[in-house]
Amino acid sequence: ATCERCPSGKCEPKPWASSQACTAYADGLHCLVGSSTAPCPSGQSCWTENSQRFYLYPATSPCADQTCEKCPAGACERPAAGEACTTHSDGIHCIVGTSGATCPSGQSCVDASGERYYALAAPADCADLSCAPQAGEDWVEASGPWQGRPSQATYISCMTRSIAWEDQGMVHISSAGALSCQANCTQAGYRYFGMQCPTGLTATCTCGNDLGGEFKDAKFCEGTGDLPEKPSGSCPGPFTAGGYRFGDHEIVSVYLTQVLIMPVLSHDHSSDQASGGSGRYFNFNLPDALAPAIDNDVAIHVTQCRNGQKIWSGQVKLWNNVDGGSVGNAHGRQNPLDGSNVGDWHTGDVVTTARTCEAKLWTFEKGTDNWYYIRAHWKDVSEAYLSAMQDGTVTFTSQDDGSGRQRWLIEEDLQSDWHSIKVVGGTDSGKTYLSASADGSSVELQSADDGSGRQRWAISNL
Numbered sequence: 001a002t003c004e005r006c007p008s009g010k011c012e013p014k015p016w017a018s019s020q021a022c023t024a025y026a027d028g029l030h031c032l033v034g035s036s037t038a039p040c041p042s043g044q045s046c047w048t049e050n051s052q053r054f055y056l057y058p059a060t061s062p063c064a065d066q067t068c069e070k071c072p073a074g075a076c077e078r079p080a081a082g083e084a085c086t087t088h089s090d091g092i093h094c095i096v097g098t099s100g101a102t103c104p105s106g107q108s109c110v111d112a113s114g115e116r117y118y119a120l121a122a123p124a125d126c127a128d129l130s131c132a133p134q135a136g137e138d139w140v141e142a143s144g145p146w147q148g149r150p151s152q153a154t155y156i157s158c159m160t161r162s163i164a165w166e167d168q169g170m171v172h173i174s175s176a177g178a179l180s181c182q183a184n185c186t187q188a189g190y191r192y193f194g195m196q197c198p199t200g201l202t203a204t205c206t207c208g209n210d211l212g213g214e215f216k217d218a219k220f221c222e223g224t225g226d227l228p229e230k231p232s233g234s235c236p237g238p239f240t241a242g243g244y245r246f247g248d249h250e251i252v253s254v255y256l257t258q259v260l261i262m263p264v265l266s267h268d269h270s271s272d273q274a275s276g277g278s279g280r281y282f283n284f285n286l287p288d289a290l291a292p293a294i295d296n297d298v299a300i301h302v303t304q305c306r307n308g309q310k311i312w313s314g315q316v317k318l319w320n321n322v323d324g325g326s327v328g329n330a331h332g333r334q335n336p337l338d339g340s341n342v343g344d345w346h347t348g349d350v351v352t353t354a355r356t357c358e359a360k361l362w363t364f365e366k367g368t369d370n371w372y373y374i375r376a377h378w379k380d381v382s383e384a385y386l387s388a389m390q391d392g393t394v395t396f397t398s399q400d401d402g403s404g405r406q407r408w409l410i411e412e413d414l415q416s417d418w419h420s421i422k423v424v425g426g427t428d429s430g431k432t433y434l435s436a437s438a439d440g441s442s443v444e445l446q447s448a449d450d451g452s453g454r455q456r457w458a459i460s461n462l
Contacts, residue, residue, distance in 0.1 A: 006031035006057055008041040029057045068126035069242070070094075073104035074117070074180065075172030078201065091119040097180070098169055153182050153193075153244075153255040154300055154353040156211070156293050158221035161196060161250050165208035173198050175242025178255075181205035186257040191289045194254045196247035197235040203246045211254065211292035221245035221253040256353060260287050261361055261378040264349040269331055270324025277342035281333045283325030284351060286318070288380040294318045299335045305350040305357035312344075316351070327441075364410065364459070371407040371424050373400070388423045392431030392445035408434070410459065418456040420449060 005011055009031045033041060033053050040046035044055035069085075070076050071094035076085035085092045095117045096104060103109035107118035168184045171177035178195065185193035185207035192211070195203040219225045223239030230249040239246050245253035262284045269281030286294070293300065304312040318332040325331050332351075334340040350361065365373040374386040376396060383396040388405040400406045404425030411420040421434040423445060430447035436454040437443070449455040 005029055005063060008044075009033035009055075011057075028059045030054045031057050063126040069174050069176050070124040070126060071120055071176060073107070073176070075174045075176045076120075077117070087122045088119070091122045092124060093117040094120050095172060097171075101169075153178070153257075154260070155245070156192065156254040156256060156300065157296065157298050158216040158218050158225075158245065158247070158251060158253055159211060159213035160216065161206070161252050162208055162210055162212035164210050164212060165194075165206045165252070166190075168205040168207055170202040171195065171205045172201055173203055173238055173241045173246055175244060177203070177205075178242060178244040178246075181207075182255065182257055190257055192254050193257050194247060194252040195244070196252045197249055198237050198239055198246040199235055206252060207257075211296070213252065215296045215298070216251065218245065220251050221247050223248060225251070227251070256289060258289070259377075260289065260353045262287065262351040263361065263378055264345055264347055264351060265327035266325045267345045267347050268324065268326050272342060275342070279343040279345045280340050281323075281325070281331050282345035282349065282351070283322055283328035283331045285328050285378075286320060286330035287378075288382065290318065291320060294320050294330070300353065302351050302353055303355060303357060304345070305352060306346060306348070308357055310357050311349070313355070314339075367407055371409050373406060374408050374421075388427055388431070388445055390427055390431075392427055394434070394443045394445065413456075417458065419459045420455060421457055 006029060011029045011031055031044075031054060033039070033046065033055065036048045036051045036053055038053045040053065040055060044057075046053050046055045048054075070092055071085075074094040074096035077093040077095055078085055094107075095115050096102070096109065097116055099111040099114055099116050101116045103116065103118065109116050109118045166188075168181065168188065171181045181195060182193050184205060188207055190207035191209050193205065193207050195205060197204050216225065220227070221239065222245055223237050225248065227249055235247075235249040237246075239248065244255075247253045264282045264284055266283040267279045267281065269278075269283070272278045272280050290300070299315045299317045301314065302316050303310055312334075315335040316332045317335040317337075318330060320330050322328055323331055334344055350357070361376070361378055363375050363377065365375055367373060375384050376386065377384070379396055382398050385397055385399075385406055386408065387395050387397040389395060390405075397406060405423060405427060407424035409422040409424060411422065413419065422432050423434070427445060431445040433446045433449060433455045434457070435444055435446040438454070446455060
């Protein structure tokens with residue numbers, strides 16, 4: 001569990017602004033209060049080690065801040081925002097939405113007073129145990145127990161509401177509420193989700209596929225922007241919670257519903273070439289969901305992965321052109337400019353909006369028979385599945401048209417560690433094997449394995 005268990009200070013080795021777990025030593029938790037001259041909390045016995053001051057606390061202690069969210073799905077009923085979850089005779093009531101809302105798997109829900117909830121046995125520990133951000137992560141100063149906690153979705157911007165956006169009901173002002181909004185908008189097929197008009201315990205969840213509103217500074221989604229047209233008493237907040245911004249009157253905080261994955265295709269930007277170096281900038285293919293944000297000069301938080309390992313995370317600035325790069329249709333760099341360096345990026349790196357490097361570029365989804373769909377997670381959902389045309393050209397699509405051209409047979413060579421990938425049907429005679437071009441820049445269908453290796457594919461964890 002990575003929640004903070006020390007009532008004062010921070011548990012060791014959890015430094016100030018880290019989300020590592022508290023270490024339980026043989027004698028308990030070592031709670032760090034500061035430098036060797038820091039005052040010892042009342043009632044504690046402190047010692048100094050390596051110029052730092054600690055006190056001992058039981059390792060079995062619950063999260064110190066019991067106003068946290070305790071419900072693993074939904075949000076607990078509270079007397080008011082920022083106060084501890086209310087405990088009823090049957091436990092903590094975890095509200096998942098209005099009456100009739102989907103009940104979380106494994107729970108038994110009850111409809112009462114226009115809301116649907118399930119009961120969680122009390123006492124309960126904090127459900128979301130990440131209490132502090134990793135260095136460089138996108139987070140907002142939220143009050144109370146959520147101060148400093150990073151959001152789990154990628155923040156795009158704050159904007160005035162677009163008329164094309166659709167409301168999806170009310171969600172609680174908490175990380176669980178924001179994640180519920182994300183899930184609803186994802187299921188409905190939208191690219192973006194957001195919240196607006198926070199009032200007491202809830203805010204409006206809204207979804208859209210466009211960024212047609214006027215972009216605003218983040219302060220307008222945090223309750224500190226000047227909105228002269230805002231009616232007195234409307235949307236009083238709280239405006240931030242769980243690392244999320246909850247908007248304001250006719251102001252929406254915009255987040256991505258999906259994780260984006262963007263392979264680095266080249267790193268030979270024109271300014272790097274002029275300086276004799278490379279890798280300050282990276283080139284990639286721009287996902288559709290980011291194009292409107294780039295047009296509005298937005299920087300986003302990403303994770304940089306190399307060989308499956310996290311290299312760096314932080315803000316990147318993106319542009320909708322290659323500017324000298326040899327492969328790709330867009331380019332980017334670390335933000336700000338004075339924080340970027342030659343050599344930051346390598347061709348083959350992966351840029352993702354996920355917080356870790358666990359997301360895969362490709363996955364194989366088992367079909368109803370002995371075939372698979374091949375999904376590219378670095379493509380927009382509108383064209384995420386590998387597909388063939390009748391003449392053997394390979395492209396992407398969003399759906400199975402029943403022709404067999406979106407269905408793939410994966411045949412393993414039992415004497416080696418490679419696979420053949422064949423289209424099920426719907427193509428001209430001889431257009432069967434998925435094959436790479438000689439320079440590796442494209443794929444097409446060929447009639448047979450020619451022994452070159454270009455029709456042989458390394459696949460792990462099928």
